[in-house]
Amino acid sequence: MFGHLYKYRLKSLLRTKEDIFWCMFFPIILCTCFFVAFSGINEKTNVFHTIPVAVVYQQDNEIFRTVMDTLSQSDSQGEAFMDVTETDAGNALLLLHEGKADAVITVDSSVSMTVAEEGINQTAVKNFLEQYLQKSAVIEDAVKNNPERLTGLMQNLFSGQDYITEASLTDSSMDEMSSYYFSLIAMAALFGGFLGNTIARQMNANITNEGMRKTVAPVRRHTIIAAEFLAAYTIQLMSMALLMFYILCVLQIDMGNQAGYIALTCVVGSLAGVAGGMFTGSLPVRENLQIAIYLVYSLISSFLAGLMVHPIKIWIEKKVPVINRINPATLIQDALYSLVIYDTRERFFANIITLAVYAAALCTLSCLMTRRKSYASI
Amino acid sequence: MQVYRTFFKMLMRNIASGLLYLGIFIIISLTVAKNSESNDFTTFNNAILDISVIDRDNSTLSKALYDYLDDCQNIISIDSDEKKWADELFYRTVDYILVIEEGFEEHVRDENYDNLLTSYSAPDSNTSYIAQSQTESFVQNVCLYLEAGYDYEQAALKAGEISQITADVQISNGSGTDAEVSSVSYFFTFLPYVLICMLINSLGATLMAWNRPEIKARTAVSGTGLTARNAGIIAAMTVYSLVIVGIFIIVCIFSYRKDFFSESTIYYGINGLCYMFVCIAITFLVAQLSKRVSALSMWSNVIGLSTSFLCGVFVTRQLLPDKVVAFSKCLPTYWYINVTEELKYFSGTLSREAWISMGVQLLFAAAIFAVSLVIIKNRQQKNA
Numbered sequence: 152m153f154g155h156l157y158k159y160r161l162k163s164l165l166r167t168k169e170d171i172f173w174c175m176f177f178p179i180i181l182c183t184c185f186f187v188a189f190s191g192i193n194e195k196t197n198v199f200h201t202i203p204v205a206v207v208y209q210q211d212n213e214i215f216r217t218v219m220d221t222l223s224q225s226d227s228q229g230e231a232f233m234d235v236t237e238t239d240a241g242n243a244l245l246l247l248h249e250g251k252a253d254a255v256i257t258v259d260s261s262v263s264m265t266v267a268e269e270g271i272n273q274t275a276v277k278n279f280l281e282q283y284l285q286k287s288a289v290i291e292d293a294v295k296n297n298p299e300r301l302t303g304l305m306q307n308l309f310s311g312q313d314y315i316t317e318a319s320l321t322d323s324s325m326d327e328m329s330s331y332y333f334s335l336i337a338m339a340a341l342f343g344g345f346l347g348n349t350i351a352r353q354m355n356a357n358i359t360n361e362g363m364r365k366t367v368a369p370v371r372r373h374t375i376i377a378a379e380f381l382a383a384y385t386i387q388l389m390s391m392a393l394l395m396f397y398i399l400c401v402l403q404i405d406m407g408n409q410a411g412y413i414a415l416t417c418v419v420g421s422l423a424g425v426a427g428g429m430f431t432g433s434l435p436v437r438e439n440l441q442i443a444i445y446l447v448y449s450l451i452s453s454f455l456a457g458l459m460v461h462p463i464k465i466w467i468e469k470k471v472p473v474i475n476r477i478n479p480a481t482l483i484q485d486a487l488y489s490l491v492i493y494d495t496r497e498r499f500f501a502n503i504i505t506l507a508v509y510a511a512a513l514c515t516l517s518c519l520m521t522r523r524k525s526y527a528s529i
Numbered sequence: 530m531q532v533y534r535t536f537f538k539m540l541m542r543n544i545a546s547g548l549l550y551l552g553i554f555i556i557i558s559l560t561v562a563k564n565s566e567s568n569d570f571t572t573f574n575n576a577i578l579d580i581s582v583i584d585r586d587n588s589t590l591s592k593a594l595y596d597y598l599d600d601c602q603n604i605i606s607i608d609s610d611e612k613k614w615a616d617e618l619f620y621r622t623v624d625y626i627l628v629i630e631e632g633f634e635e636h637v638r639d640e641n642y643d644n645l646l647t648s649y650s651a652p653d654s655n656t657s658y659i660a661q662s663q664t665e666s667f668v669q670n671v672c673l674y675l676e677a678g679y680d681y682e683q684a685a686l687k688a689g690e691i692s693q694i695t696a697d698v699q700i701s702n703g704s705g706t707d708a709e710v711s712s713v714s715y716f717f718t719f720l721p722y723v724l725i726c727m728l729i730n731s732l733g734a735t736l737m738a739w740n741r742p743e744i745k746a747r748t749a750v751s752g753t754g755l756t757a758r759n760a761g762i763i764a765a766m767t768v769y770s771l772v773i774v775g776i777f778i779i780v781c782i783f784s785y786r787k788d789f790f791s792e793s794t795i796y797y798g799i800n801g802l803c804y805m806f807v808c809i810a811i812t813f814l815v816a817q818l819s820k821r822v823s824a825l826s827m828w829s830n831v832i833g834l835s836t837s838f839l840c841g842v843f844v845t846r847q848l849l850p851d852k853v854v855a856f857s858k859c860l861p862t863y864w865y866i867n868v869t870e871e872l873k874y875f876s877g878t879l880s881r882e883a884w885i886s887m888g889v890q891l892l893f894a895a896a897i898f899a900v901s902l903v904i905i906k907n908r909q910q911k912n913a
Binding site for chain 1: 560611612614615616617618619620621622627642644645646647648649650651652656658659661662663664665666668669670672673674676677678687691692694695696697698699700701823824827830831834835837838839843844848849850853
């Protein structure tokens with residue numbers, strides 16, 4: 152009987168177009184939108200590119216010219232700091248306004264710069280000029296007060312001594328946009344709740360016709376509940392598998408080489424999603440209200456995990472950290488995030504265990520609310 | 530007129546769900562507009578970075594370095610637990626973390642430059658370079674003064690003094706892109722997503738009722754022709770949409786009172802009206818293609834999200850890949866955003882290109898209407 156119920160519930164759920172759209176296709180559509188919109192952001196905002204600069208020599212300055220030549224040469228990573236164009240004042244301003252130069256450096260008795268707008272490249276050029284002026288001041292001071300020390304000072308200046316050790320906290324590329332994909336996977340897992348909601352609703356005799364039929368059927372209640380839950384969970388797992396295949400194989404989003412742990416997150420996350428939907432579907436309220444409650448719950452949960460505004464998770468962590476410890480979407484998002492960022496698995500398993508407890512609690516409550524219901528004889 | 534009045538009567542029956550959508554979308558648009566305002570990816574306000582400095586030395590030199598960085602950048606405090614630093618860097622709440630190691634001052638004095646300072650930043654971050662080079666420069670200046678024969682205290686003092694030397698920077702406003710962006714622009718940039726979802730969900734249900742066979746049959750046998758029927762429906766849709774746009778404008782006035790009353794707002798309004806006709810046309814088409822009311826929310830999300838992401842509603846166009854921007858020219862939302870992008874830096878007159886963009890939107894609306902009418906006509910002929 153269990154197999155029969157499971158098979159037909161599976162068929163029936165696959166024919167509910169709305170639920171299948173929200174569980175299976177909507178996350179893929181949203182994921183495609185993210186990919187299209189975010190694929191260029193990291194490249195355009197975070198990755199360093201050579202800064203185009205126009206230089207106008209109103210007075211010859213050999214030292215400055217030598218420094219500029221050095222900065223125009225490619226470093227070990229093949230990227231020069233500046234791409235220098237020597238030109239006259241009029242042409243330099245034209246280049247600036249056409250966007251072909253980020254700054255115009257004018258060399259006369261001192262050095263100054265002209266920019267069209269504020270920006271990170273302009274700040275970098277300004278910072279370079281300030282360092283040049285400061286070093287010039289140190290040398291002038293030495294020439295004036297301690298000329299005998301000038302050779303040692305120049306050696307020190309060009310020694311290329313590094314004073315800072317650059318350390319890394321993770322091997323990850325730290326692409327902040329990947330957090331949107333983690334939140335999206337969390338949302339997709341919770342959207343499995345629409346299936347849970349449908350099966351629970353269709354077991355309530357006071358809400359749906361299907362519920363009436365099932366209530367009078369000569370089948371044990373817990374057999375129906377188990378078969379229906381398993382059918383919904385199977386479809387949700389299929390949806391998650393499709394989504395993960397799309398993210399990892401089609402869009403080729405880097406989520407680290409942790410396929411087993413990612414799969415575990417999807418399995419537990421989907422369980423939490425279907426259980427949440429089943430719980431709201433068991434509430435003694437009207438059909439539309441049940442759907443609305445679950446929709447609001449899943450969207451708010453995803454919002455708090457950073458689906459719309461990604462730094463919200465860290466704001467919450469600073470102000471009300473308890474929300475991050477209990478919000479199911481944040482738990483799924485954080486489990487995936489911790490896989491990419493951290494070498495240890497403590498944080499990952501803390502999230503997974505909390506999710507599993509949450510899912511088990513909701514499943515138990517839903518079963519208690521659904522079984523042994525009696526209706527007044529009218 | 531009969532069709533027009535009936536359409537409104539039907540709309541009023543569904544007004545509760547319409548109001549629910551209106552409330553939800555007003556909240557969404559205000560939240561997202563507010564977030565875009567505070568998180569504009571393309572502008573770096575004075576390019577001041579958020580950095581954190583952990584001073585484990587607490588010496589005169591480490592304090593001088595701290596004060597120098599405090600003058601240049603925005604120092605924010607973070608949790609001393611190193612495990613949480615990765616979160617701060619990942620979410621870009623901190624661009625750069627500098628740890629002044631214990632014994633920093635002593636090591637500088639002894640010219641032992643190992644293990645002086647440790648820095649952390651997101652890989653490939655071009656913002657952290659600035660703070661890194663400022664720190665390097667300050668420490669090098671101290672070392673240079675020590676090399677030049679100054680004693681330790683004087684070297685630290687001198688390094689502090691020359692750090693005040695700044696480059697002369699002039700702003701040339703030829704490009705005109707340095708003007709402050711009004712907050713109204715963020716609200717209107719987000720309007721396409723809201724309007725399309727709102728109209729498909731609220732108007733679509735009423736429109737679909739007109740496609741029911743019994744209502745179609747009744748209209749067909751009445752004295753009202755197909756053209757008059759469609760004209761009545763479109764007129765009712767236009768009036769309803771105008772009310773919706775009007776409500777959004779009232780919300781905008783209350784939310785952005787300071788920036789609202791300007792010449793550019795008139796152009797934002799005209800552009801919004803052009804896009805409204807596009808949305809009406811799309812809603813009209815979707816209602817012809819949908820068989821069930823529940824399909825409307827799918828249509829609205831698919832059309833709303835895809836056009837918004839592709840055309841620069843959610844993510845500014847400058848950050849989209851070039852191929853995506855080229856493709857988006859085939860969509861009406863691209864032409865809407867063309868105008869809002871120009872109005873962001875409005876200088877008093879609207880360019881010819883902006884007017885053409887509004888015209889293109891109206892052409893899109895006309896084309897989509899034409900397709901819908903062809904579908905209606907074909908169905909009618911098939912059923913005849």
